[in-house]
Amino acid sequence: MANKTPMLSQCEQIKAEYESLKTLKQEFDLERQKAVETGNLTRAKELKTELEQKREALSEKLSISPDKAREILGKKKVLGYQEAERIFGIKLKPEQIPKIPFKREDLERAKGLNQMLILQVDTMKNKKGELVPVTLENLKSEFPKAHDGKKMWYEQNWYDNEDFFKNETPKVGWKLVSREIIPDSTSKNYLEQTEIIISHIKKEIFQDQPIPPIYQEAIDEFESQRSDIAKIIDSDWKSAADKLEKLQITQLARESPVEAMYRLILQDQENKEKLFPSQYTWTLRRDSGGRFVAVGYFDSDGADVNRNTSDNRNDNLGVSFSRSVCLAKFFWRGFLLCFLSIRRSFSQFQRFFPIF
Numbered sequence: 001m002a003n004k005t006p007m008l009s010q011c012e013q014i015k016a017e018y019e020s021l022k023t024l025k026q027e028f029d030l031e032r033q034k035a036v037e038t039g040n041l042t043r044a045k046e047l048k049t050e051l052e053q054k055r056e057a058l059s060e061k062l063s064i065s066p067d068k069a070r071e072i073l074g075k076k077k078v079l080g081y082q083e084a085e086r087i088f089g090i091k092l093k094p095e096q097i098p099k100i101p102f103k104r105e106d107l108e109r110a111k112g113l114n115q116m117l118i119l120q121v122d123t124m125k126n127k128k129g130e131l132v133p134v135t136l137e138n139l140k141s142e143f144p145k146a147h148d149g150k151k152m153w154y155e156q157n158w159y160d161n162e163d164f165f166k167n168e169t170p171k172v173g174w175k176l177v178s179r180e181i182i183p184d185s186t187s188k189n190y191l192e193q194t195e196i197i198i199s200h201i202k203k204e205i206f207q208d209q210p211i212p213p214i215y216q217e218a219i220d221e222f223e224s225q226r227s228d229i230a231k232i233i234d235s236d237w238k239s240a241a242d243k244l245e246k247l248q249i250t251q252l253a254r255e256s257p258v259e260a261m262y263r264l265i266l267q268d269q270e271n272k273e274k275l276f277p278s279q280y281t282w283t284l285r286r287d288s289g290g291r292f293v294a295v296g297y298f299d300s301d302g303a304d305v306n307r308n309t310s311d312n313r314n315d316n317l318g319v320s321f322s323r324s325v326c327l328a329k330f331f332w333r334g335f336l337l338c339f340l341s342i343r344r345s346f347s348q349f350q351r352f353f354p355i356f
Helices: 010-038 041-064 066-072 080-087 105-112 136-142 190-205 213-232 237-246 249-251 259-271 329-352
Strands: 113-118 123-125 131-133 175-180 278-286 292-299 302-310
Touching: 010 041, 066 105, 066 113, 080 113, 080 123, 080 259, 105 113, 105 175, 123 175, 136 259, 175 292, 190 237, 190 249, 213 237, 213 249, 237 249, 237 278, 237 292, 259 278, 259 292, 259 302, 278 302
Parallel strands: none
Antiparallel strands: 113 175, 123 131, 278 292, 292 302
């Protein structure tokens, strides 16, 4: 059997293309200066075309426009800044709108997995026109009714003094999330659900791709603790829950309660659709008593914010997959500076040769 060529991770590929782009830009600058001195534009024009093509190709790998995302996923599966402005009343300046950190291949894969792309914000306007944080408490106050005039929230008050209800806000940025519960994730306790999540990551999310290091590290951490947690989850669910909550994979692949309710409200108000009408998604957050919070069962009685012990195996309690990408700030800064430098070089070239 022939040896397979090792596959570079997405991050390594992007870094290599970025370095190549910088080298090409330096070559273009030298040829641009020669063209000014000699009037011979041939090589400079060739490099300019190549530089533009590679810049655009790399740009699309790092980010894709909301319009392009809608073409790939479908209009109702992208909830971006326009939808956030309409529903939550905020006005975002262009510089405040995060770039979509997924490439075309990610979105095409997401389409096949029936995922949706959503922009999370952490501020909204209340009925008085005041800017307030996007907490569950404020969402419940501002959105008492669903699009059909029925209840948005199932009536209860057990969580009124809980920190996750009063203070937690969504993490700002774009996420790919499952529109439905991951298959076979119901009738599983929290540990067993986490195993389903990891299988989903390996076999579906990154099918035929190298698993990004951040996910592989989280999987390795889980595998190192799985047997110890399994030994205690049925006899000491609270200690097991404490370990499960701290796992990297829990924080990477599950939504918080406010994030889950945020998208239920946004989808209901924007697209007149109630997600999770007969199931719950188990979130990453616990209540003050140590039980994991679940969100869902969005029927005519309203969406339910519930809680369950980590050993629970309800047949309507599953988990939806959540994925965000956090590119290092230093890399983004370098990348943007490189793009601005290329733009300046093009401007200088055109100033000397306006007909080009």
